[in-house]
Amino acid sequence: MTKVPEAKDAYIGRFAPSPSGPLHFGSLVAAVASYLDARSHQGSWLLRIDDLDPARESSTAPAEIVDQLLQHGLVWDGDILFQSSRLANYQQARKQLTADNRLYPCTCSRKDTPRIYAGHCLTNSLQDLSQPHAIRFHIKEPKLEIHDRLLGPIKWRQQLDMGDFIVLRKDGLNAYQLAVVVDDIYQGITDVLRGADLIHSTPLQLSLFKALNGTPPRYCHVPVVLAADGRKLSKQAFAETVSSKSAVDNIRNALDFLGQKHTKGHSVNELLESATRSWNVQAVPPLRGISEKT
Numbered sequence: 001m002t003k004v005p006e007a008k009d010a011y012i013g014r015f016a017p018s019p020s021g022p023l024h025f026g027s028l029v030a031a032v033a034s035y036l037d038a039r040s041h042q043g044s045w046l047l048r049i050d051d052l053d054p055a056r057e058s059s060t061a062p063a064e065i066v067d068q069l070l071q072h073g074l075v076w077d078g079d080i081l082f083q084s085s086r087l088a089n090y091q092q093a094r095k096q097l098t099a100d101n102r103l104y105p106c107t108c109s110r111k112d113t114p115r116i117y118a119g120h121c122l123t124n125s126l127q128d129l130s131q132p133h134a135i136r137f138h139i140k141e142p143k144l145e146i147h148d149r150l151l152g153p154i155k156w157r158q159q160l161d162m163g164d165f166i167v168l169r170k171d172g173l174n175a176y177q178l179a180v181v182v183d184d185i186y187q188g189i190t191d192v193l194r195g196a197d198l199i200h201s202t203p204l205q206l207s208l209f210k211a212l213n214g215t216p217p218r219y220c221h222v223p224v225v226l227a228a229d230g231r232k233l234s235k236q237a238f239a240e241t242v243s244s245k246s247a248v249d250n251i252r253n254a255l256d257f258l259g260q261k262h263t264k265g266h267s268v269n270e271l272l273e274s275a276t277r278s279w280n281v282q283a284v285p286p287l288r289g290i291s292e293k294t
């Protein structure tokens with residue numbers, strides 16, 4: 001199932017918003033960063049819609065996100081991949097992981113589960129499924145590490161910084177981590193540039209890449225945009241939608257946030273072309289406002 005990039009050094013990046021609402025400034029920054037990094041490597045930039053949780057989604061958001069990206073000059077390559085069309089692939093991956101003894105049913109309630117799950121149900125058998133249960137993935141590695149392109153080496157230790165995590169929820173919905181990794185492998189993603197709020201997902205995804213015999217991408221976690229009260233901008237926190245009417249200013253502001261030069265250009269295309277030529281990931285300012293785990 002692994003799809004190998006065509007050229008040895010090919011770069012394939014992606015932007016994968018969840019359609020809980022239209023893009024706000026924080027998600028625009030993540031899109032601009034991954035777009036510029038891909039384009040400056042003459043790479044592909046793919047769009048994937050993370051539509052796995054209908055209760056949290058807005059039916060109009062996918063079309064709004066697509067329109068916002070186009071109005072901001074952020075044009076992706078190929079077809080949009082909707083995760084809701086990939087359920088059979090996630091099921092196939094769970095089959096493989098089950099055969100390899102990496103999954104177990106977990107009957108713990110969400111409120112009793114600490115953020116780092118210590119494997120309470122690890123000895124439960126997949127044969128005994130009489131109670132409502134989620135399915136968890138077991139991380140075998142005592143520690144995992146990456147060399148983040150911006151943050152340098154980061155290490156995570158089993159049970160301290162990372163624990164077994166859910167791949168299929170009690171309500172039958174696919175959880176985020178497995179779907180991301182199955183699709184990253186399928187699309188041959190070589191580089192992930194995303195907000196540092198997702199950094200705690202990285203070791204979980206690394207363990208899944210290994211278990212599914214996929215090649216993990218290079219990672220680069222960029223700072224997240226914080227609201228005036230210090231919290232991360234999010235759709236849940238009613239962050240303001242970026243208006244396509246002020247697309248040029250929005251791109252300028254995103255480039256400022258990312259520490260990038262933008263001396264030329266009065267249209268989004270001119271700005272993005274000039275920013276692609278001068279893109280320097282090392283100029284992105286250091287992490288702000290999230291707790292670092294090393």
Ligand SMILES: [Zn+2]
Pocket residue numbers: 105106107108120121
């Ligand atoms: Zn449990």
